[in-house]
Amino acid sequence: MLNTTQAPTILFQKDLFSYHGGYLMYGHNIGDQVFIARFKYGAKPWKKWANFLCKNFTVEEYLQAVKETKNPRKVVEDKGYCDETTIRVMKMQLKVKDKIIAELNKRLEAK
Numbered sequence: 001m002l003n004t005t006q007a008p009t010i011l012f013q014k015d016l017f018s019y020h021g022g023y024l025m026y027g028h029n030i031g032d033q034v035f036i037a038r039f040k041y042g043a044k045p046w047k048k049w050a051n052f053l054c055k056n057f058t059v060e061e062y063l064q065a066v067k068e069t070k071n072p073r074k075v076v077e078d079k080g081y082c083d084e085t086t087i088r089v090m091k092m093q094l095k096v097k098d099k100i101i102a103e104l105n106k107r108l109e110a111k
Helices: 046-056 059-069 072-078 084-110
Strands: 017-020 023-026 034-038
Touching: 017 046, 023 046, 034 046, 034 059, 034 072, 046 072, 059 072
Parallel strands: none
Antiparallel strands: 017 023, 023 034
């Protein structure tokens, strides 16, 4: 039986990713695939995730970081990955911040 904790290659290759039932896996066969990430809710941008991994990580680097943090999303976000949901939330936060600043400026001018 193959050890599923060993990565099959050094560099990520796009054609070795597989996605089924919310789980993104990486490897040649079912028996030697390693877990990459689980997409639970909302949009499932696994292709963007896989592209980002190919451009920014080696297999060993990614698996070690996930092993240490227990959080695949944090690992890719620490390298600069942002999905549409994160961007949307950040834009909303900027709009709220701008409204607060505008309101505070009005209060200062009124004094």
